[in-house]
Amino acid sequence: MSALTKSMEGSPHSRPRVSAKLERKLQRLAAVVVVGILSGLAVGLSRGGGGATSLIAGATYGFLLAGIIGAIELFVLEDWDWLNRLPFLTNLIARSAIYAAIIVGIQLLQAGERVAGAPLQASFEDFWWSFAYSAGISVLMNLGFSVANLIGPRAFMNFVTGRYHSPVEEDRFVLFVDIAGSTGLAERLGGIGIHRFLDRTFRLLTQSVVDYRGEVLNYIGDEVIVTWPEHNGAVDCRPLRCFVAMRRALQKAAPQFEREFGAVPQIRGSLHFGPVIVGEIGDVKRAIVFNGDVMNTAARLEELSRKVDGGFLASRAAIVRFAAPPPFPVSDLGRLPIRGRVDGIDVVGIGAVA
Structure with missing residues (x-):
């Protein structure tokens, strides 16, 4: 009998040792969180002149928004079959509405200012400015998720990084x-x-x-x-x-x-x-x-x-x-x-x- 016919049926390796789906989602979540923190730092730098308090507040907002939205997107919304069957634009609008509700909640709590020990926002102008920026970043993230789902996450990353440009x-x-x-x-x-x-x-x-x-x-x-x-x-x-x-x-x-x-x-x-x-x-x-x-x-x-x-x-x-x-x-x-x-x-x- 050829060595090719050797059977390993029933071996403990007959199934993936680690869930590849979970591993991929955690990797994507980590990337989203990093982008969120960097975006938050950019906001803190532009609004607070680079002071430690403004940077900490910006990084906190970036971490919370990216972490919560990313986790909900990857571990909840991606598994909602009815949502994923909607037309692209309808799907984008529905997801963006969910993102907006999360952003409003975090902004109302003023979590960044509380963590950084900064004065709480007293004006609606500051609130809406922060909301608009966060919403813009979140919509871009949502668009990225949606495009990645259309062409495949690996193909999307290959296009972004230019891996196969030549x-x-x-x-x-x-x-x-x-x-x-x-x-x-x-x-x-x-x-x-x-x-x-x-x-x-x-x-x-x-x-x-x-x-x-x-x-x-x-x-x-x-x-x-x-x-x-x-x-x-x-x-x-x-x-x-x-x-x-x-x-x-x-x-x-x-x-x-x-x-x-x-x-x-x-x-x-x-x-x-x-x-x-x-x-x-x-x-x-x-x-x-x-x-x-x-x-x-x-x-x-x-x-x-x-x-x-x-x-x-x-x-x-x-x-x-x-x-x-x-x-x-x-x-x-x-x-x-x-x-x-x-x-x-x-x-x-x-x-x-x-």
Whole structure:
């Protein structure tokens, strides 16, 4: 039996040790708090001439506003499904109204002045000036959160930092996941129905992507493309675990899908590894795109996965890059012919994992 078939089923490492979702939220909250404190210091510097009292008051306001608003945004509002389904502008207005209520409460308490030992504000002019500045910063933060949710937090940060402004080559795992039978479902459910079906499915699949620290590159029709940098994806076989977690999530949600759509989504997938070129492209609509043979091969492997038991193929090039053996049995399928490659490609498959 090949070493590839060594099983680690039931090992304590079969699930993420630390919640990736929580870790990501805490990192974003820390960044928001830092920005809030710096903004508060800027206010104190501009209004108080740089005195210690004004700086302490400004930093206190910045810390409280950013900390409270950031925590509510990340740990409350992001989980309100009904709010996240609103149109962009309506969502922005609703969130801004919540932010405004928090700002008014903190300003009325005059927490900054109390912490700094400064005289309390006696005029409405001072109050409204502070409120307007805080509201402006909060709306900008809200806009940042909303844009990040539209294009993805990592893509947003990559645009802001200019990481891929000039194209670079990176070694990455690329996972293609396809929803089987979507064409037939589209005929039965209709255009709006299949859109709702795909939206519900992709939302569910994305939870597994977050859990295993992947990055959603794109949704294309009935497919989702997920990537990991080599150092990130090699840990604990995250791409494999992610795909299996997706299947388990769909199995768990099967009764709900059956009731609402009369069908349960089934997925196929493929995994490949190698160098990809990542860079910004376009003018009117700027995007970060991934190019290279790895992307084409992964897509063609997904086509082949439709013809094998288990509905999943991984290239040997991807399997050997993992830092540990696969967490469940895999079968060596040898070399398969693949469109565009004269010599074919060595692949392994997985069966149904409970």
